[in-house]
Amino acid sequence: MDKDFDYKDIMIPADIEKKSFEIITNELGDRTFDPEIDPVVKRVIHATADFDYADNLSFSEHAVRKMQNAIRNGASIVTDTNMAKAGINKKKLAEFGGEVYCFMADSDVAEEAKKRSITRAAVSMEKAAGLGKNIIFVSGNAPTALMKIYELLTENKLIADSNITDGRSIVSGIIAVPVGFVHVVEAKELILETKVPHIVARGRKGGSNVAAAIVNAILYSM
Amino acid sequence: MDKDFDYKDIMIPADIEKKSFEIITNELGDRTFDPEIDPVVKRVIHATADFDYADNLSFSEHAVRKMQNAIRNGASIVTDTNMAKAGINKKKLAEFGGEVYCFMADSDVAEEAKKRSITRAAVSMEKAAGLGKNIIFVSGNAPTALMKIYELLTENKLIADSNITDGRSIVSGIIAVPVGFVHVVEAKELILETKVPHIVARGRKGGSNVAAAIVNAILYSM
Numbered sequence: 097m098d099k100d101f102d103y104k105d106i107m108i109p110a111d112i113e114k115k116s117f118e119i120i121t122n123e124l125g126d127r128t129f130d131p132e133i134d135p136v137v138k139r140v141i142h143a144t145a146d147f148d149y150a151d152n153l154s155f156s157e158h159a160v161r162k163m164q165n166a167i168r169n170g171a172s173i174v175t176d177t178n179m180a181k182a183g184i185n186k187k188k189l190a191e192f193g194g195e196v197y198c199f200m201a202d203s204d205v206a207e208e209a210k211k212r213s214i215t216r217a218a219v220s221m222e223k224a225a226g227l228g229k230n231i232i233f234v235s236g237n238a239p240t241a242l243m244k245i246y247e248l249l250t251e252n253k254l255i256a257d258s259n260i261t262d263g264r265s266i267v268s269g270i271i272a273v274p275v276g277f278v279h280v281v282e283a284k285e286l287i288l289e290t291k292v293p294h295i296v297a298r299g300r301k302g303g304s305n306v307a308a309a310i311v312n313a314i315l316y317s318m
Numbered sequence: 319m320d321k322d323f324d325y326k327d328i329m330i331p332a333d334i335e336k337k338s339f340e341i342i343t344n345e346l347g348d349r350t351f352d353p354e355i356d357p358v359v360k361r362v363i364h365a366t367a368d369f370d371y372a373d374n375l376s377f378s379e380h381a382v383r384k385m386q387n388a389i390r391n392g393a394s395i396v397t398d399t400n401m402a403k404a405g406i407n408k409k410k411l412a413e414f415g416g417e418v419y420c421f422m423a424d425s426d427v428a429e430e431a432k433k434r435s436i437t438r439a440a441v442s443m444e445k446a447a448g449l450g451k452n453i454i455f456v457s458g459n460a461p462t463a464l465m466k467i468y469e470l471l472t473e474n475k476l477i478a479d480s481n482i483t484d485g486r487s488i489v490s491g492i493i494a495v496p497v498g499f500v501h502v503v504e505a506k507e508l509i510l511e512t513k514v515p516h517i518v519a520r521g522r523k524g525g526s527n528v529a530a531a532i533v534n535a536i537l538y539s540m
Contacts, residue, residue, distance in 0.1 A: 109437055116499040145497050145522035146368060179526065182404035215331055275367050275527075277338040300367035303527045304401065305497075 116142055124150060132160045136295065139313035143305050154288065154296045159269065162293040163232055164318050166268030167192050173311065174224040175234040176200060176217045176241040176274075183308025184234075188315045199223045217241040225254045225265050232269040236307030239274050239283030246286045256292045270294040271310050273302035338364055346372060354382045358517065358535040365531035368523070376510065376518045381491065384515040385454055386540050388490030389414050395533065396446040397456040398422060398439045398463040398496075405530025406456075410537045421445045439463040447476045447487050454491040458529030461496050461505030468508045478514045492516040493532050495524035 120141050129137050133155050140149040163171075170193035175181050181198040189196065199205050199220040209216040217238030224231055225248045235241045245267070248254040254267050272287040272294060274280050284296050295310055342363050351359050355377050362371045385393075392415035397403050403420040411418065421427050421442040431438040439460030446453055447470045457463045467489070470476040476489050494509040494516060496502050506518050517532055 108435070112498075112500045119499045142499070143497065144366075144525060145499065179401050179405040179530065183401040183526070213330070275365065276334075277341045277364070277367065278334045303366060304405065305525045305527045308401065 113142070123147070132158065135317045136160060136310055136313040139309045139316075140297075140306050143309035146301070148299075148301060149297065149306070152297045152299055152301055154294075154298050156288075156292075156294045159293040159295050160314055160317070163269040163271075163295075163314055166230060166232060167194055167315070167318065169230065170194055171230040171232050171268050172197060173232050173234055174198070174220070174227075175236065175307065176220060177235075177237040177304045177307070179304035180234055180236040180307040180311075183305060184311045185315055188312075192318075197224065197227075215240040218244040221245050221248065222253075226263070227265050228263050230266045230268055232271065232311075233267060234271040234307050234311060235274050236302060236304035237274050239276065239279040242270075242272050242274065242283040242287055243279075245270060246290065249290060249292070256290075267292050270296075271307060273297040273306045273310065275301055275303040275306075335364070345369070354380065357539045358382060358532055361531045361535035361538075362519075362528050365527050370521075370523060371519065371528070374519045374521055374523055376516075376520050378510075378514075378516045381515040381517050382536055382539070385491040385493075385517075385536055388452060388454060389416055389537070389540065391452065392416055393452040393454050393490050394419060395454050395456055396420070396442070396449075397458065397529065398442060399457075399459040399526045399529070401526035402456055402458040402529040402533075405527060406533045407537055410534075414540075419446065419449075437462040440466040443467050443470065444475075448485070449487050450485045452488045452490055454493065454533075455489060456493040456529050456533060457496050458524060458526035459496050461498065461501040464492075464494050464496065464505040464509055465501075467492060468505075468512065471512060471514070478512075489514050492518075493529060495519040495528045495532065497523055497525040497528075 117138055120138050127150055137150055137153055141147055172194040173196045175198050178198050181196050184196050186196050200216055205216050205219045209219045218240045221241050221244040233245055255264050256267050270287050270292050272284050280300055287294050287296055297306060339360055342360050349372055359372060359375055363369055394416040395418045397420045400420050403418050406418050408418050422438055427438050427441045431441045440462045443463050443466040455467055477486050478489050492509050492514050494506050502522055509516050509518055519528060
């Protein structure tokens with residue numbers, strides 16, 4: 097092994113993370129962020145090494161604080177990708193009473209999607225709307241998940257701004273960061289129109305890693 | 319919902335993927351790739367919407383074909399992140415007899431790492447080396463995983479170029495795409511020095527999504 101790079105000398109993970117955030121802050125230079133969103137932007141850059149996210153991420157007013165309040169009140173997370181579920185710190189979320197759901201691999205979802213010729217992501221969102229829970233939606237993959245959430249909101253099958261559920265789920269936040277080339281930009285723009293607290297990666301970029309990084313940044317700054 | 323963007327009109331996922339690859343090919347313009355690596359490069363761009371990967375990805379000679387041969391012979395995958403494990407098409411890999419291992423959350427790995435003050439990723443790679451299996455290593459997260467693989471190779475605790483195992487694992491490929499700001503670039507350069515078939519995302523960029531996309535591209539073009 098290269099003598100300048102001894103395996104035994106490397107830093108422990110916590111130190112590596114600290115050093116990484118220092119490098120990110122340094123390279124951002126004059127670009128500074130409101131303290132509420134700063135940890136989110138930097139954790140996404142940390143997860144991607146892509147500084148485009150300094151410009152791409154759009155936050156509705158106090159989206160981070162509002163989602164943190166929802167989590168404090170026991171909100172759960174519904175995601176459209178098992179990769180995002182794998183990356184979210186479920187132990188940390190559980191400290192507040194919430195859990196992470198992903199229905200994408202459920203057999204009833206697959207059957208229903210096939211029957212109606214719609215995507216499993218869309219059916220998954222319907223399933224979530226019927227949970228009667230307080231939910232933060234996290235989309236890292238499927239634009240159809242976002243379109244369905246928008247539709248469910250429009251048709252009052254999902255409730256925003258409420259503390260009482262009547263079988264319908266309450267949506268406390270939407271993290272809209274699917275990646276892709278088809279339908280993705282438009283689907284994310286739809287979420288920007290909603291009154292639900294939201295964090296959107298505008299444009300094509302995003303992904304499960306970005307989704308998990310945003311959720312973890314929200315959890316770690318609570 | 320916007321009239322120009324009716325949920326019912328959207329394409330099915332297979333068509334979206336096809337259209338996405340057409341867009342990527344079109345935007346790459348004159349940049350063409352050897353047919354062996356073309357599906358890998360494009361699937362990574364598909365997973366990230368980041369065209370930097372057209373330049374970042376480095377392939378050793380016939381790395382894709384060699385890893386496909388290993389998979390045909392039943393090679394398994396060991397990854398340093400549960401997110402990558404979640405994203406890899408395990409059903410497809412199982413058709414050839416392989417499975418995906420990730421030891422990062424194992425309690426024995428955590429204990430050993432703590433005892434020796436090294437990372438869990440490094441201990442995970444040691445555990446993999448002792449499996450006595452034919453393995454493709456996939457790192458989407460931890461540079462220390464790559465450094466440990468390099469060390470194990472140097473110390474002959476992992477065998478390359480062999481069909482016979484004596485308790486040590488045989489390494490048939492290394493997909494080295496961790497993301498990050500500290501130790502990451504150097505760790506990836508170490509893998510470029512090895513004679514093991516490898517695919518490396520040079521520079522800072524990479525991640526679990528990139529790792530899973532590369533493995534899936536290799537599987538889908540078999």
